[in-house]
Amino acid sequence: MAKRRPRGTLGCSPPSKVFVMDETVAEFIKRTVLRIPRSETAKILTTWQFLSENQLQTLNIHQVKENVAEEVLQLCKENCATMKHAADLDIIYNYTYRDKKLWAVYQMIRGEGDENDFFDLVKFKKKFKETLQATLKNVSITFKEYEDNAIWIRVAWGTTLTKPNQYKPSYVVYHSQTPYIFMSISRRKSCMPMLCQALLVATSYRDIHEMDLRSHCLDSLKDIVFKRYSQNFQTHHPRPLQEKNSTLENVDPRIIQEDKHKKEKILKITRETFGDGPQPKLEFAEYKLETTFRSEQKGILNNKEPFRCMVKFSSPHLLEALKSLAPAGVADAPLSPLLTCITQKARNYFKIRERKGALSESLPSH
């Protein structure tokens, strides 16, 4: 399964029984191994399942990383590694460190009468590959399935003249039988239409559009979109009381809380809005305002033109921060519905236009 030799790199080497690993493959594997932090090297290499147990044991991780990479390369040469294996390693690395990328969510729309009940993985892969390779010959596509029914697709793009650039691939995560696609945002916008087309054909959907929901934390995006976060529904069965209710607060009888009722009310409203459990992790929310400027003194600005500005809230964990605004006293409870609707509407890019009877939010045109 030797990879097709690139033109002119190795000269005219005879078709030998000795496997000579492709230089690009070797370089790629080396660079990927160098990227892995030392503490995780053993784990990731074990997950790769390309090197055997014995080989892994002979590997000495506690040396300089360059040497580790060299040793791994040597072992890969023994095992006849190809680009496929290298791409596999790359997917494993990016799955482990998936929070380093910025992910965007796309939603697919089903055509009428197209209830595709049986998702066949083999057919999906085949169709995807065929569609993509029909438009562009030089792509390398790798699939990997994970336990939560997630299919990771790695696509390395090349042009008609150049080989696929393995260092800037696109990653797509798809959960079967859901209309949602998670794509890592790359600078290459030109590949997007082809990728979307291939996905639509492979999954038998009709159309795809971006959902204005972006974050670094892929799991949180999945939680929001699959509605796995804790929404506060009113039921007759209250959930078991959280730990914090029963912890002993410092009961100093000399301290009287003057606004105890108010605080409890604020906590109750916050709980109703945000639910009890942990919030999904988003990093920012962006609001593009196109409303006219309103002030108490008339005539500060000419009120006919909309006042365009953008408000961006960013935080390491935006929703938890919003949840703690009211209890901390920084904002009034209940918070503005523009802030609290983020998880329910599954978006963190908003465009707010002038009120024509109702506040209209629309998809911004990217």
Add this chain to the structure above:
Amino acid sequence: MIRSPGTPGNSTPRRGRAKAIKWDSVCLSVLSFSSQAAPVKMGEAAGSLQDSILSHLERLEAKAHKAALERGEVRKHKEDVALMKSRIQELKRQRDELRTKLSACRSVLAGREDAPKRDSRTPQATRARQQALLEWKMEGAKGLLQVFHLTGLSGRLTKEGACLCISTAFEGTYLDTYHLDLLIQQPIRIQRHSVPSFIPLKEIAQEYLQTNIRRFLSVLSDHLNAYAGRKFQANQLQERFPAFLEGGLQGNSLYNLLEFNYGVTGEGGNFPFMAKLTYGDPVSILPTEATVVCKEDAPASSGEVAAAHSALFHKRPLPGVFSAITATTETLNHSAS
């Protein structure tokens, strides 16, 4: 120069002394004795008379002034007293008013009881009985709600509509619950829900929500229960019979297409069968199609075994199939040995 009027014998005032230097002291002393009567004497006693009149007038003036002051004080005192009295009257009136109100309230509260003899009961006993009655009612209501919850479909009215709760279960184990917030308007809308996206909620809602809510709920409940049941079966299989499976279970999000390789012996290495289960009916927990294929290097007798297994897959849920397989294998081993 005010002299107290009640001192007639005080005939040697300082003032008199001063005058005695200038006039006849006899006249003065006479005049001083007759100071009360104050006869007007003309002549050489005119000057002294004038003086004494003046002093007398002064004394009278002083007396009058003092009397006026006292009268004023008395009047003021009387006014104060009158004011205080009126205030007391007012407060008494208010007190009586509040008393009547209190007794009226008490009588109304007591009047809510059906017992005829209100007066003999103490307020504490009344309150305790009411408390007990309320608690009993609440227990009853809670029990009823629990019963509804156990049926799998329960709900609660909210401000704008209703929040429905669908609980799923499989063979005695309670699994996840899913919620739906409905807005009761024309047309009925689903405001938000926690149903996973691979359940065809939109299609079911389109078909049944406006016309027949009961049917909508039962269909949705069937879908959710079946999905939860299939998922539970797959997880149980992986948990309870890991030695029989080669690798993992390959499925999809809806758990209606499962593929796995398995063997009949607990010892590893021998996984001659490949099974593919298709659950065609979204509301059923048993597969509609079960194909078991032997691998190429399997012994010939495996074909029959495969067919038997295939039939088993149709009839029982997955963990049940595998426990049956292990049971037959054991009996075979026992019979063989």
